[in-house]
Amino acid sequence: MRRNGAEDMSEDDERQQSPRSDLEFTSNKARYCKATGSASDHPDQVLENVLENVLHFLTSRRDRNSVSLVCKSWYRVEALTRSELFIGNCYAVSPGRATARFTRVRALHLKGKPRFADFNLMPPDWGAHFNPWLLAMAKPYPWLEKVYLKRMSVTNDDLATLAESFSGFKELVLVCCDGFGTNGLASFVSKCRQLRVLDLIESEVIHDGTDWISCFPQGESHLESLIFDCVEWPINFEALERLVARSPLLKKLRLNRYVSIGQLYRLMIQAPQLTHLGTGLFSPLEIAGQGDQELDYGTAFAACRSLVCLSGFREIIPDYLPAIYPVCANLTSLNFSYANINAEQLKPIISKCHKLRVFWVLDSICDEGLQAVAATCKELRELRVFPINAQEDIDSPVSEVGLQAISEGCQKLQSILYFCQRMTNEAVIAMSKNCPDLVVFRLCIMGRHKPDPVTGEPMDDGFGAIVMNCKKLTRLAVSGLLTDKAFEYIGKYGKLVRTLSVAFAGDSDMGLKYVLEGCSQLQKLEIRDSPFGDAALRSGLHHCYYMRFLWMSSCRLTRQGCQEIAHAMPRLVVEVIRSADMEMDDFVETLYMYRSLEGPRIDAPKYVTIL
Amino acid sequence: MEGSVAYENDLNLEATELRLGLPGTDEREEQTVSNVRNNKRPLQVADEECGANGKSNTQNETAPHAKAQIVGWPPIRSYRKNNFQPKKSECEGPGIYVKVSMDGAAYLRKIDLKVYTGYPELLRALENMFKFTLGEYSDREGYKGSDYAPTYEDKDGDWMLVGDVPWEMFITSCNRLRIMKGSEARGLGCGV
Numbered sequence: 001m002r003r004n005g006a007e008d009m010s011e012d013d014e015r016q017q018s019p020r021s022d023l024e025f026t027s028n029k030a031r032y033c034k035a036t037g038s039a040s041d042h043p044d045q046v047l048e049n050v051l052e053n054v055l056h057f058l059t060s061r062r063d064r065n066s067v068s069l070v071c072k073s074w075y076r077v078e079a080l081t082r083s084e085l086f087i088g089n090c091y092a093v094s095p096g097r098a099t100a101r102f103t104r105v106r107a108l109h110l111k112g113k114p115r116f117a118d119f120n121l122m123p124p125d126w127g128a129h130f131n132p133w134l135l136a137m138a139k140p141y142p143w144l145e146k147v148y149l150k151r152m153s154v155t156n157d158d159l160a161t162l163a164e165s166f167s168g169f170k171e172l173v174l175v176c177c178d179g180f181g182t183n184g185l186a187s188f189v190s191k192c193r194q195l196r197v198l199d200l201i202e203s204e205v206i207h208d209g210t211d212w213i214s215c216f217p218q219g220e221s222h223l224e225s226l227i228f229d230c231v232e233w234p235i236n237f238e239a240l241e242r243l244v245a246r247s248p249l250l251k252k253l254r255l256n257r258y259v260s261i262g263q264l265y266r267l268m269i270q271a272p273q274l275t276h277l278g279t280g281l282f283s284p285l286e287i288a289g290q291g292d293q294e295l296d297y298g299t300a301f302a303a304c305r306s307l308v309c310l311s312g313f314r315e316i317i318p319d320y321l322p323a324i325y326p327v328c329a330n331l332t333s334l335n336f337s338y339a340n341i342n343a344e345q346l347k348p349i350i351s352k353c354h355k356l357r358v359f360w361v362l363d364s365i366c367d368e369g370l371q372a373v374a375a376t377c378k379e380l381r382e383l384r385v386f387p388i389n390a391q392e393d394i395d396s397p398v399s400e401v402g403l404q405a406i407s408e409g410c411q412k413l414q415s416i417l418y419f420c421q422r423m424t425n426e427a428v429i430a431m432s433k434n435c436p437d438l439v440v441f442r443l444c445i446m447g448r449h450k451p452d453p454v455t456g457e458p459m460d461d462g463f464g465a466i467v468m469n470c471k472k473l474t475r476l477a478v479s480g481l482l483t484d485k486a487f488e489y490i491g492k493y494g495k496l497v498r499t500l501s502v503a504f505a506g507d508s509d510m511g512l513k514y515v516l517e518g519c520s521q522l523q524k525l526e527i528r529d530s531p532f533g534d535a536a537l538r539s540g541l542h543h544c545y546y547m548r549f550l551w552m553s554s555c556r557l558t559r560q561g562c563q564e565i566a567h568a569m570p571r572l573v574v575e576v577i578r579s580a581d582m583e584m585d586d587f588v589e590t591l592y593m594y595r596s597l598e599g600p601r602i603d604a605p606k607y608v609t610i611l
Numbered sequence: 612m613e614g615s616v617a618y619e620n621d622l623n624l625e626a627t628e629l630r631l632g633l634p635g636t637d638e639r640e641e642q643t644v645s646n647v648r649n650n651k652r653p654l655q656v657a658d659e660e661c662g663a664n665g666k667s668n669t670q671n672e673t674a675p676h677a678k679a680q681i682v683g684w685p686p687i688r689s690y691r692k693n694n695f696q697p698k699k700s701e702c703e704g705p706g707i708y709v710k711v712s713m714d715g716a717a718y719l720r721k722i723d724l725k726v727y728t729g730y731p732e733l734l735r736a737l738e739n740m741f742k743f744t745l746g747e748y749s750d751r752e753g754y755k756g757s758d759y760a761p762t763y764e765d766k767d768g769d770w771m772l773v774g775d776v777p778w779e780m781f782i783t784s785c786n787r788l789r790i791m792k793g794s795e796a797r798g799l800g801c802g803v
Contacts, residue, residue: 119683202688209756230690234744257739281739315739337691390687419685446685503684528683 048077055081080104087111088548090128090152091573094598095136107146107171108137114551114592115501116526117151118176121553121590122577125605130154138165146171146197153177156184156208163191170222171197181206182233190215196249199227207233214239225252229278229312234258245270251306254278257314261297268300277304279312282320282339297323311335311360318345328352335360337386343369351376360384363398363419370402374409382415382440392447396421400428407431415440423480425452428462432469441466442477448504448529451481458482464489467497474521477501487511491518498523502530509536516540526551534561541565544572549594557588566611571595574611575604707782709763713741714792724782730774737761741790748774760791 055078058064068078084107087093099105112128130152137144144166154177163169169192174180182205189195189212213235216223221243228235235258244250244267251274255264259280268274297320301307307327316339331353336346337360346361346369353359356377361369363385373380383406385398398420404427406413413435423445431438443463451458459480467473467490474496478486482505490497491514498521506512512532515522517540525547533556544550559576566574577590600610706723720740727733734745746756753772754760761773763785770789773781 116683116686118688119686120689121683202690204690232690386691387685387687390685390692392685419687444685448681448684503686529681 044073048073051077052081059084061086083107084109089594089596090133091598091601092548092594092596095133097597099136099140103140104143105137105141106143107148108133108141108144109148110152111150112152114524114526114549115151116528116551116553121528123605123607125153126577126608127601127603127605128152129603130158134158134161134165142166143168145169146173148173148175149177150175151177153179154184155179156181156187159184160187160191163188168194170194173197173199173201174203175199175201176203178204179206181208182210182212182231183208186210186212186215190217193217194222196222197225198223199225199252200230201227203230205231205233211236211239213243216243219246221247222249223247224249225276226250227252227254227278229254229256229280231256237263241266241270247271248273250274252276252309254311255280257281260284261320262295265295265297265300268304272303273306274304275306276309276333277307277311278335279310280314282313282316284317298326302326305330307331309333309335309358313339316341321345321349324349325352329354331356333358336365337362337384340364340388342366343372347372353377355379358382360386362386362388363396364388366397367399367402367405370398371405371409374405377410378412380406380410380413383410383413384417385419386417387419387446390419390446392421394421400424400426403427404430407434411435412437414438417442417444417477419444419446421446422450422453423459423462424454425457425459425462425465426454428459429465432462432465436470437472438466438470439472440475441470441473442475442501443479444477445480449481450479458486460486460489464493467493471496473497475499478505479503480505483507484511484514487514491515494519496521500525502527504529506530506532509533509539512536513539516543522546523548525549527553527555529554531556534558534564537561537565541569544569544593545595547595549592551590551592553590555587555591557591558586559588562588562591563611565593571597573600576609576611578607578609707785709785709787711737711740711788711790713743713790714795716741722788724785729778730781734761734773737788737790743790750775758792761788762791763788 051074055064055067058067058081061084064078064082068075079101080103082102083105085098085102085105086109087098088111090110090112110130110133113122113126116122117126128151130149138161142165145168147162147169148171152174154174159180162172172188172192172195185200185205189198195216216239223243226243226247233256235256237259240259241263244253250271253267253271253274253276255267255278257280259267261279261282261284264279268277301324304327308330310324310327310331310333313336318341321341325348328349329352332355334349334353334356335358340362341364343365346365350356350369350372354376357379359373359377359380359382361373361384365372370385373383385402388397398418399422400420403418403420403423406416407427407430411434413431414437416431416438417440420443423443428443431441445459452462459478460483462480463476463478463482463486467476473494476490476494476497476499478490478501484507487506487510490500494500494515495518497519500515500519500522502525509532511530512527513536515525516536520543522543523546528551532552537552537557538561562574562576566572572593573596575592576588577592578588604610706725708721708723710719710721712719722736722740724733727736730748738744743759744757745759745761746754748754754774762770763773763781764787765771765784766786773788776784
């Protein structure tokens with residue numbers, strides 16, 4: 001996203017009142033001449049001009065937050081120059097307050113519901129509506145170009161309004177959002193003439209029956225990225241083909257499961273410049289007489305010389321996998337997490353993927369498949385292993401063997417998410433030593449309270465080793481049988497941990513106390529089904545203002561305890577959520593607590609009580 | 612944790628499990644069924660989720676899973692859970708293979724009903740197999756919104772609309788499937 005440029009300047013001059021509206025970088029001397037008269041009178045003004053020019057280059061929001069604290073003048077200038085606004089919790093601040101402070105925003109990044117909402121732990125209609133933000137931005141940000149939403153509720157009307165309100169709108173990314181459908185998409189794409197990016201990721205899209213793909217405007221399109229693999233409805237393929245043909249800048253395309261491999265072929269021929277491709281079905285049409293001639297898919301892949309990221313592979317027929325051989329050597333990212341393939345089917349592919357940095361896969365490949373990954377993918381930075389069968393207490397296709405192999409083969413690993421049925425402390429400790437660059441360690445042993453199957457011990461030592469040895473660790477998710485000792489380790493050594501996920505773990509309040517007292521960088525804490533109560537929470541309260549949120553469900557918090565906390569901490573919003581038909585129990589079912597400048601929100605549904 | 616032993620894969624787990632709740636109160640068991648297609652996001656699956664459109668509730672079956680399923684555990688988003696047909700080797704016993712015909716298609720197909728966990732999965736598989744779209748199902752009007760209606764021949768030889776009876780009853784009484792198209796399909800299910 002460009003911050004300066006002649007085109008911006010002329011548009012700004014028309015719309016904005018401030019004489020310092022030009023974003024172009026010029027030398028200081030030229031600036032004095034452009035500013036209307038006051039520059040040479042006030043040295044402060046000069047300083048502010050200089051500062052403004054410098055601050056345009058500051059992109060990190062954490063740095064910007066620090067800058068804004070220096071003095072009032074710096075606060076003002078920083079606010080003027082912030083063009084990307086990130087709001088980690090949409091209820092922490094009101095749209096009006098945000099738009100009043102930051103007047104020249106071009107990109108908004110907004111997050112709503114907490115992550116546990118993804119797992120049915122939060123009733124629907126809880127909130128996180130995009131609408132108030134949209135309405136608040138229409139006037140102050142006429143030049144808004146980009147909106148990124150995560151876990152927000154967006155309606156069809158919102159999408160239409162978005163396209164209508166911002167004539168230069170370019171990028172929309174919706175991650176884990178809901179509330180909208182194909183009707184809204186149709187209005188959005190038809191009105192958004194400058195659209196470059198439309199990414200729908202893991203969102204629920206309602207089927208209104210509209211053929212939204214046909215609604216893209218005619219003529220050459222500016223599309224650079226189109227991701228719709230989460231749309232669970234058929235699309236008009238001919239319209240898509242025409243769209244791809246007239247989108248010469250298209251680099252990222254992720255199809256949904258209603259596009260067959262034969263249709264994929266046709267698209268790939270039109271777009272050999274693609275860098276990121278998500279296939280639809282990785283199998284052909286099945287009805288006889290539909291042009292069964294076997295296409296040379298390998299040629300289509302070979303023609304895409306810039307392809308670095310592959311995903312999709314729905315309902316895969318492994319016979320078609322060899323088609324991707326030509327691109328394997330260049331791949332940096334491969335997502336097989338929808339592909340039910342075994343180790344033998346994986347090996348010929350993975351053995352060619354020397355440059356792979358990101359690999360998502362199903363546990364159908366078993367430990368043997370992971371060993372193959374470890375043997376080849378020396379540059380691997382991120383690994384995610386998902387379960388085909390998400391149940392507890394069944395046989396484990398992947399285990400400590402796979403984890404050990406990965407730790408030995410992929411020593412540059414930074415991020416891992418690993419679902420399994422069994423894991424040993426030994427393997428986890430090995431990973432902590434072999435992979436010192438780990439930033440994200442998320443291990444999910446699917447059987448609750450499962451100890452180390454070899455020693456019978458809890459998993460405390462394994463996770464302890466992770467926090468001790470992985471000095472860059474910022475995100476941790478724990479599982480298996482864990483006592484308070486594990487939390488003692490986390491509190492003592494996890495000094496950089498910002499996100500912690502806990503489920504079915506710990507013995508007593510001490511566990512939570514260790515964490516709240518020890519983890520000074522903790523921002524997001526999500527806990528479920530663990531025996532932590534009011535006393536633990538009280539002891540760590542002072543830390544809560546520094547956290548974005550705290551989630552505790554099915555723990556041992558009482559309503560009275562939560563009430564006391566709400567009393568003691570006026571700037572925290574304390575939400576008690578109960579499921580729709582539940583009687584008022586002594587224990588609070590779900591506590592969701594977050595800091596906010598606005599006090600209790602007004603859009604809470606009736607099963608949410610704000611204390 | 613002292614006293615814990617290696618777990619076996621059976622209900623022994625309950626005896627040593629950490630319990631939440633005041634002493635003397637019954638533990639509320641959050642029962643749900645994993646692998647149910649959820650387009651909505653219920654917090655808890657109530658007993659009345661049994662029905663034409665979904666799986667039967669595990670707590671009512673005589674042969675349930677070894678352990679009650681817990682809401683939101685393992686932490687996998689529902690669209691990931693709903694993406695796979697379980698491998699055939701995991702199904703116990705022989706499959707229930709039925710022929711599927713579609714009006715206008717050159718030849719018939721055969722599918723194993725045991726592979727599916729409920730109507731949504733079956734219907735989607737049929738949509739994929741024959742490349743068509745079904746409308747929304749409702750008790751009163753059948754499949755509204757498309758030219759197709761999925762029907763099956765039951766043990767009495769009658770042609771019934773797919774979706775009216777509970778899933779378990781359906782797969783044991785279904786002899787063959789036929790996807791009707793056109794005016795015949797629209798007639799079926801309208802009025803009663």
